[in-house]
Amino acid sequence: xxxxxxxxxxxxxxxxxxxxxxxxxxxxxxxxxxxxxxxxxxxxxxxxxxxxxxxxxxxxxxxxxxxxxxxxxxxxxxxxxxxxxxxxxxxxxxxxxxxxxxxxxxxxxxxxxxxxxxxxxxxxxxxxxxxxxxxxxxxxxxxxxxxxxxxxxxxxxxxxxxxxxxxxxxxxxxxxxxxxxxxxxxxxxxxxxxxxxxxxxxxxxxxxxxxxxxxxxxxxxxxxxxxxxxxxxxxxxxxxxxxxxxxxxxxxxxxxxxxxxxxxxxx
Amino acid sequence: xxxxxxxxxxxxxxxxxxxxxxxxxxxxxxxxxxxxxxxxxxxxxxxxxxxxxxxxxxxxxxxxxxxxxxxxxxxxxxxxxxxxxxxxxxxxxxxxxxxxxxxxxxxxxxxxxxxxxxxxxxxxxxxxxxxxxxxxxxxxxxxxxxxxxxxxxxxxxxxxxxxxxxxxxxxxxxxxxxxxxxxxxxxxxxxxxxxxxxxxxxxxxxxxxxxxxxxxxxxxxxxxxxxxxxxxxxxxxxxxxxxxxxxxxxxxxxxxxxxxxxxxxxxxxxxxxxxxxxxxxxxxxxxxxxxxxxxxxxxxxxxxxxxxxxxxxxxxxxxxxxxxxxxxxxx
Numbered sequence: 001x002x003x004x005x006x007x008x009x010x011x012x013x014x015x016x017x018x019x020x021x022x023x024x025x026x027x028x029x030x031x032x033x034x035x036x037x038x039x040x041x042x043x044x045x046x047x048x049x050x051x052x053x054x055x056x057x058x059x060x061x062x063x064x065x066x067x068x069x070x071x072x073x074x075x076x077x078x079x080x081x082x083x084x085x086x087x088x089x090x091x092x093x094x095x096x097x098x099x100x101x102x103x104x105x106x107x108x109x110x111x112x113x114x115x116x117x118x119x120x121x122x123x124x125x126x127x128x129x130x131x132x133x134x135x136x137x138x139x140x141x142x143x144x145x146x147x148x149x150x151x152x153x154x155x156x157x158x159x160x161x162x163x164x165x166x167x168x169x170x171x172x173x174x175x176x177x178x179x180x181x182x183x184x185x186x187x188x189x190x191x192x193x194x195x196x197x198x199x200x201x202x203x204x205x206x207x208x209x210x211x212x213x214x215x216x217x218x219x220x221x222x223x224x225x226x227x228x229x230x231x232x233x234x235x236x237x238x239x240x241x242x243x244x245x246x247x248x249x250x251x252x253x254x255x256x257x258x259x260x261x262x263x264x265x266x267x
Numbered sequence: 268x269x270x271x272x273x274x275x276x277x278x279x280x281x282x283x284x285x286x287x288x289x290x291x292x293x294x295x296x297x298x299x300x301x302x303x304x305x306x307x308x309x310x311x312x313x314x315x316x317x318x319x320x321x322x323x324x325x326x327x328x329x330x331x332x333x334x335x336x337x338x339x340x341x342x343x344x345x346x347x348x349x350x351x352x353x354x355x356x357x358x359x360x361x362x363x364x365x366x367x368x369x370x371x372x373x374x375x376x377x378x379x380x381x382x383x384x385x386x387x388x389x390x391x392x393x394x395x396x397x398x399x400x401x402x403x404x405x406x407x408x409x410x411x412x413x414x415x416x417x418x419x420x421x422x423x424x425x426x427x428x429x430x431x432x433x434x435x436x437x438x439x440x441x442x443x444x445x446x447x448x449x450x451x452x453x454x455x456x457x458x459x460x461x462x463x464x465x466x467x468x469x470x471x472x473x474x475x476x477x478x479x480x481x482x483x484x485x486x487x488x489x490x491x492x493x494x495x496x497x498x499x500x501x502x503x504x505x506x507x508x509x510x511x512x513x514x515x516x517x518x519x520x521x522x523x524x525x526x527x528x529x530x531x532x533x534x535x536x537x538x539x540x541x542x543x544x545x546x547x548x549x550x551x552x553x554x555x556x557x558x559x560x561x562x563x564x565x566x567x568x569x570x571x572x573x574x575x576x577x578x579x580x581x582x583x584x585x586x587x588x589x590x591x592x593x594x595x596x597x598x
Contacts, residue, residue, distance in 0.1 A: 164322050165355035167342040169369035169420065179368070183359040 024242070031235035039231070050232040060237060063220035070132065070216060071200040074139035075147075078196045079189060081140075082147030090155035104148050107141040115141055116209030123210070130212025138210035139203060143196035150192030150256070154185045191256045194248035201245050217241060271334030273298045273424050273456040274319055279328035281314050288314040290480040292328070296424075296458060296473075301450050303467035304460045306477030307503065312460045315477070316426050319458060320349050333423065347424040348417035352432060354409045356401035362388070362412050363397030369420040387415040390449075407438045414446075418453070425450075427459035431466065443470055464504045468492060476500045494526075494591050501526035501593065508532075508564050515592055526591045529554070532566035534575060537584020543575050557583065 005013075031050060033043035054060055088094075089101050107115055119138050128134065162184070166176040204218045211219065217237065224234045272295035281289040289311040296302045304312040317323040318330060321342035329338045337345055348369070356365050364371075366384040375383070388394050391411035401409055410430065417425055430446070431439045447470050450457045461467050467474050468488040476483045476491060476499075484496045495501035498509040508527040510518075515525040534555065541559035549567075553574045557564040566583065568574050575581045 159353060159355060161351045161353055161355035162357060164320075164342065165349070165351055165357070166368070168320060168322075168347075168349045169416065170343045170372045171368075172341075172343055175372055179372075180357055 027235050027238050027242075031232055031239055033232055036229075036231050050230070050236050053230060054233045054236040057233060059215070059220065060233070063215045063217045064237075064240075066132070066135075066214060067201055067217040070135050070139060071197045073136045074143045074200045075193050075196045077136070077140045078143035078147045079193050082144045082192065083151050083185070083189060085144070086148050086151035086155050090152050091160070101152075105145055108145040112142075112203070112205035113209075116206040119206070120209040130210065130214065132214070134210045134212070135207055135214065135216065138206040139200040142203075142206070143200055146196045146199060147189065147192035150188045150195070151185055154188035158184050187255045191252035194252040194255075198245040198248050202241060270298055271331075272296055273300070273333060274458065275331040275334075276315075276318075277329045277331070279318065279325045279330060281311075281318060281323055282326045287480045289318065289325075292482060294475060294482060294485065296456060298333075298423075298456055299454050301447065301457045301470060301472045302459070303471035303474045304458065304477060305462070305464060305467040305474050305504070307462055310477040311480040312462075312475075312477045313428060314480075316349075316428055316458065316460045319345075319424070320347060320426055321345050346422055347426055348420055348422040349426040349428065350410070350413045350417050350430050352428040352430070354401075354413040356409055356412055356416070358401055360401075361397060362393070362399050362401065362404070365401065365412055366397075366416045366419050368416065373420070383419055384415075387419040388412075390418070391415045406433055407442065410434065410442065414449075418449075422455065424456040424458060427457065429460055429462070431461075431463075439466075446470065468504070474504075476504060478503070493528075496593055498524050498526075498593065501591075506565065510590070511562060514562060515590070519587075519590065519592060521592050521594070523592050523594050526593060527564075527585060527589060529565045529567040530569075531585045531589035532564065532583055533585060534566060534568060534581050534583050535573070537582050539583050541581060541583055543577050543579050543581060546574060546577060557581070559583075 029043065030039055032046045032048065033040070034045035034047045035043060085100070085104055089097055089104075116138065119134075119141075123130070123134055158181075162180055163176055166180045167173075171179060202218050203216075204222065207216050207219055215223070218241070221234050221237060221241075224231075274294075274296040276292045276294040279289060279292040280287065292311075292315065304315055306312045314323060318325055319332075321337070321340055321344075325338060329336060331337060332346060356362075357368065360368065363381070363384050366387050367375075367380040370380045370383055385394065385397065388397060391414050393408060393411050393415065396404070396408065396412075401412065404412065410433075414430075427446075431442050434442060443466060446457070446459075459470075468491075471488060473485060473487055474491050475485045478499045484491055484500045486494075491500060491504050495504060495507065501507040501509050505528060508529060510525040510527055512522050512524050516522040519525070530552075539559055541557035541564060543555055544558050544563075545556040547554045552567045552569050555566045555568055555574065557566060564583075
């Protein structure tokens with residue numbers, strides 16, 4: 001039975017959605033404002049000049065490049081380790097399996113600040129200087145979780161007899177992986193990888209503790225807000241960040257939607 | 268030279284920790300046989316099949332295929348193929364690609380693959396279904412695809428794990444006939460696992476009855492049905508009456524448990540007396556539960572014969588030849 005929503009409920013819903021999304025639109029609007037010191041409403045005038053200014057700022061390019069490289073490498077590491085871990089947990093029984101499963105998921109439940117502080121003190125204890133790799137390591141902790149969660153769900157839905165069937169038909173372990181396992185988990189990996197990439201790309205807290213003097217894009221933006229200099233540049237960059245993170249998440253959503261028939265057929 | 272058996276188990280055991288899934292199994296399955304592994308769930312029959320396929324390794328003992336030791340061979344190096352209980356069709360591949368999978372792995376060319384897969388699908392009456400996805404097929408059709416996929420590689424032994432378990436009764440009976448006909452035409456060894464004694468009796472050349480990881484009896488359907496060697500076989504195959512050794516001793520002078528088929532008991536005449544405790548109409552016959560001095564007996568009264576009421580005292584008897592004394596079994 002469908003029931004008609006009351007007027008009050010409709011208004012509340014619209015108000016809720018506006019509250020969630022209007023601020024994001026404001027960010028976009030301020031990217032075009034002619035005023036560069038404070039965010040004044042309504043904008044005194046509209047201009048496209050900030051896009052050009054942003055384009056010519058080397059610090060933006062540096063931060064963007066670092067963020068993209070960190071996100072790419074973290075995602076890659078997460079894809080390999082997350083998939084292996086998911087395969088082990090979903091496919092075999094061993095002592096401490098549930099504990100491993102919990103420990104892998106823990107970093108995403110743990111506040112980022114805890115992860116950050118603990119990594120920082122670990123790095124200083126081990127005398128590891130901050131570098132590209134310390135950031136990647138920090139990001140990989142939560143990127144693995146996303147990949148793992150996606151992969152483990154798919155592994156569980158994929159009938160175990162598929163692997164046996166493949167080997168029964170003459171395929172070696174490697175051939176089975178390439179022709180049966182990979183096609184069945186590919187969309188889950190793609191979705192997990194995209195989410196991991198998006199998470200890494202806009203991560204601030206863990207990065208603050210593991211980056212040292214380096215600036216990823218979110219950290220650069222944070223610094224930029226403190227110094228009121230060509231403020232709309234931040235808004236232009238914010239638009240780019242929204243696009244770069246939103247598109248993969250949208251893609252992941254469409255990829256994992258309606259995949260009930262992809263795996264776990266048979267019963 | 269006598270032909271080597273298709274499958275030869277020699278003192279094979281498979282233990283999972285303290286659980287003895289298969290214990291001390293020595294068994295020969297001949298070439299071209301339709302061989303059933305029959306038993307309740309957990310009896311070790313499926314483990315036995317998986318040992319032949321190579322998914323399990325024996326804890327002790329050896330397995331030979333056509334006289335060649337196969338104990339340590341991985342599944343992909345054995346001349347056997349399996350039809351899985353849940354069919355295990357690859358969901359991401361079309362029906363044709365499913366059937367051609369083994370050929371692709373073996374390195375056959377595209378044209379040969381298509382031709383052979385097409386022929387295999389024709390053989391199971393699924394010609395023209397090649398482009399569909401497994402998800403678009405019914406249970407019976409999926410089962411045929413699984414069959415075609417296993418047979419296209421021309422295995423020397425075909426293993427079937429409860430192949431008809433997921434099908435409804437009508438389809439199951441039809442597939443029983445088709446499997447039997449297929450096996451006769453191909454002439455290869457079929458080893459199939461089932462918990463359905465009717466299926467095992469009607470389809471197989473020989474049956475091995477499993478209980479608790481051990482083979483209770485190996486023999487033709489007639490032998491297993493008419494001359495069960497243990498009380499378990501008597502009860503599991505055809506729900507026979509197991510008479511206690513004392514009663515058999517009184518009747519025949521031989522002190523061992525006896526097996527008596529329900530349809531062999533005649534009500535109305537005979538030496539023994541019993542009270543009717545229950546009756547159930549089955550269609551072609553009526554099942555009557557009897558209590559003869561503390562021994563529970565089941566009789567089948569064919570349609571058209573008088574059926575006594577519950578609580579009634581009746582006389583009963585049987586042809587002495589129908590009572591099979593299980594000499595080898597204990598009390």
